[in-house]
Amino acid sequence: MQHPLYQQARFLKSAPSIKQAPPDEGWEVAFAGRSNAGKSSALNTITSQKSLARVSKTPGRTQLINFFELDDQRRLVDLPGYGFARVNEAMRREWERHLSEYIEKRESLAGLIVLMDIRHPLTEVDELMLGWTQGLELPVHVLLTKADKLKRGPAKATVLKVQKYLQEHYPHATAQTFSSLKREGLVQVWAKLDKWLHYERPAKKAD
Ligand SMILES: Nc1nc2c(ncn2[C@@H]2O[C@H](COP(=O)(O)OP(=O)(O)OP(=O)(O)O)[C@@H](O)[C@H]2O)c(=O)[nH]1
Ligand SMILES: [Mg+2]
Numbered sequence: 001m002q003h004p005l006y007q008q009a010r011f012l013k014s015a016p017s018i019k020q021a022p023p024d025e026g027w028e029v030a031f032a033g034r035s036n037a038g039k040s041s042a043l044n045t046i047t048s049q050k051s052l053a054r055v056s057k058t059p060g061r062t063q064l065i066n067f068f069e070l071d072d073q074r075r076l077v078d079l080p081g082y083g084f085a086r087v088n089e090a091m092r093r094e095w096e097r098h099l100s101e102y103i104e105k106r107e108s109l110a111g112l113i114v115l116m117d118i119r120h121p122l123t124e125v126d127e128l129m130l131g132w133t134q135g136l137e138l139p140v141h142v143l144l145t146k147a148d149k150l151k152r153g154p155a156k157a158t159v160l161k162v163q164k165y166l167q168e169h170y171p172h173a174t175a176q177t178f179s180s181l182k183r184e185g186l187v188q189v190w191a192k193l194d195k196w197l198h199y200e201r202p203a204k205k206a207d
Contacts (some may be wrong), residue, residue, distance in 0.1 A: 001183070002048045003190050005070050005199050009047040012075065014064040017098050021065065024107045026073035027197045032099070032129055033115030035081030038145040041180040042115060043068070043078055046189055053078050063095060065102060074197045075108075083125040096128075103132050111139045111196035113189070118144040118155060118177060121162050130170050141192050142166065142175035148182045 015021045033039050040053035052068065066078040079102070082095060103109065112133060116126055121144055133140050144162060147155050159177050166173040174192075178185035194201065 001186065003046075004201065005074070005197070006047045006076075006190065006193070007049070009043075009049065009052055009068045009070055009076060011052065012067040012069040014066050016064055018065075018102050018105060021102075021106070022067055022075070026075070026108055027110040028067075028075035028077050028106070028108050029111045029113060029193055029196050030077035030079050030102070030109060031113045031115065032079040033081065033145075034083035034117070034123065034125060037081070037115040037117050038178075038180055039078060039081060039115050042113075042143060042145060042178065042189075043076065045180040045183060045186065046193070047076070063091070063098070065098070070197070074199065076193075077109075082129070083123065099129075100132050103138065104136065109138065110198075111141065111192070113141050113143060113192075114173075115143045115145050115178075116162075118147050118150055118158055121158065122165065130173065133172065134170065138172070139196065140170065140173035141189075142173060143178040143185070143189065144175060145178050145180070147177035147179040147184055 012022060031039050031043060043053040044050060053066065063080050065080065068076045070076060079099060080095060114126065114129060116122065130140065142162065144159055155177050159175060162175045166175055176185050176188050178189065
């Protein structure tokens with residue numbers, strides 16, 4: 001199962017900060033989340049590509065924003081992973097400055113996907129991230145990743161709890177379960193991305 005837009009994704013460029021980003025035109029959706037939450041895996045699953053987004057062996061080393069081109073108007077963006085344990089204070093500040101600047105100033109940013117491991121969602125640093133999106137009219141969609149690690153019952157209970165919490169504290173945010181391993185939740189994410197990126201899937205030809 002592939003998607004005509006996301007399967008076209010191609011690496012465009014890496015930028016250390018918003019200054020080096022590609023022109024701020026069209027629409028883009030960014031993927032954020034703690035290191036190891038499964039961002040790279042999700043990007044590869046969504047785009048039906050094996051190694052579009054590189055899986056980093058050294059969390060916290062890459063402070064780059066990676067841009068992937070879908071077509072001449074649309075992009076996906078892989079943001080540096082956050083929350084890695086022993087990163088020094090200066091690096092953490094630098095990360096916060098770059099990320100908050102990107103989220104607040106990037107005109108073409110149409111939505112933010114925030115990935116959280118379903119076994120420990122809504123950590124302090126996730127809340128920091130969600131806080132930056134408040135008052136920006138920036139929609140957020142949370143992917144509770146690695147859903148295959150929980151049984152169906154507990155997974156369902158977690159998503160309901162997270163949805164309720166978001167509704168109360170971040171009403172601009174929605175949530176769903178996701179598994180790259182099982183390709184679960186893919187159709188739901190595609191629908192969200194299509195909407196944010198103003199993309200209409202061509203109608204299937206009747207034959
Ligand atoms: N069981 C399971 N494991 C997953 C899933 N998605 C990712 N993983 C594993 O989780 C680990 C981290 O995945 P990545 O996709 O590299 O995570 P990331 O968020 O890109 O990490 P950083 O680049 O360090 O920020 C890897 O060992 C993956 O194989 C999933 O849906 N199910
Ligand atoms: Mg990654």
